[in-house]
Amino acid sequence: MIWNYYQGKILFITGGTGFIGTTVLYRLLTQASPKHIYVLCRGGYERARAKWENILPASVANTLSGSNRMTILDGELGDTATMDLPEETLQMLKERVHIIIHAAASIELKNSLRELSYTVIAPTLCLTKYALKFPNLEKFVFLSSAYVNAHLWKSSKSCDVAVEERLYSLEGDDDSCQTAPEVWREVQASGTSDEYTTHDFPWPYAYAKHLAERLVLNKASERDALDKILIIRPSVIGPAEEFPYHGFTTPYSSPSTACAAAYAMHPGRKIQLATRCENPEREATIDEVPVDVVAERILVHVALGTSGYVHAVSGEKGRLRLEEWWEAFKKERRLPWNVKPVWTSEDWHSADLHPIARNFKIIGTSFAFSEDKTIQAAEKIDSKELEHLKLFAKRDQPYSMAHRRHHINHVARQMAKKSRWPLCSVGWLTRKGKSSVRFTEKV
């Protein structure tokens, strides 16, 4: 039994108040019986509670903040392993923890590589070094991204790029993990690296995760602990299908929600996008994966002892054709005319593209992310138990954004504020949604 594995286990989770972290914690606390969970949160218990109350209905928020099996540690990840925690807490974690789930990171796609060095790469490396000293460590899970390999779009000619659950070396050698420390020194010194400038990643974020993955594996390999590393690569995360409840989402962590808000707020009739597909509406795809599928894959693979890379994606069966995604946007727009995509063969970084495309870049591409490791994992699980696990996206209903109207509306308000538009314009441009949460501003 998957959940039995967690009985008596002690976990340490970073990013526990974020989109994935919250879902993982909910699942753990409602399905399994871990001995204890320590959660790192900037601002400690009061802030964690405020964040959960802001994004979850009261009953779900109380399940988390009222749990006596969980302790919130007031700390912050940075470029040292201390996380602003007292020495005795660090020592206690080292002695007690069996599983670390590292889900904290900045998810700002546009941040520079130098900024991401501080917010993604250095904290991950420091935490890995610390974790590998834990005598009882069974698994260190690093939340990466399926788009660490998005540079393959440019180096391939296909309109549907197959991506396996493995490392794609940037240097043509077999072990680019070995060179990672040297590349990392280069990034620290200059804010960039030769391999980064040679390969065309959509965002510095994708490369930062690529390098962070290799640094984690390099450290583990030095300690002969590769079997303790699980790298989870989610695609574009979207609302939950089932837990904590259908439609659970946080507006700032769901890229499609931001795109739908930008679409609704676009006053024109055309949006310029880039592609090399001949028939992009049908050939280009978006792999949006429900957050509960991501959480379940993390917990199931940890329980089964999987190591290495695992995609947390909707995959070839569950991904969306661009036209389905676009149709869902149309239904959220109040202006009486629709926006037509105008496709060009320009580069995905081109300044001529609409801001939706300039930010999200992967609109107009298609990646077929392999899910073999999860298919194999599912085969090891008893069929009765499997029925209650959410390892795959369902997609039995037409794709719709109706249940995230409240969030689209909220993101649109932030966009209006930034562009100095009157806030009443949001009411004219987006649909009003009902929400079971009293979600207001960023906490």
Ligand SMILES: NC(=O)c1ccc[n+]([C@@H]2O[C@H](COP(=O)([O-])OP(=O)(O)OC[C@H]3O[C@@H](n4cnc5c(N)ncnc54)[C@H](OP(=O)(O)O)[C@@H]3O)[C@@H](O)[C@H]2O)c1
């Ligand atoms: N969302 C996606 O579409 C997506 C897709 C692929 C991969 N991922 C990856 O999955 C992981 C989790 O993403 P998410 O969507 O859950 O993000 P999220 O909702 O933005 O949550 C991020 C969490 O990390 C915490 N955090 C950030 N920097 C921190 C620091 N320096 N010290 C301590 N805590 C810090 C945040 O805490 P505060 O409340 O203090 O800010 C928050 O709890 C990230 O590694 C992300 O790159 C996300």
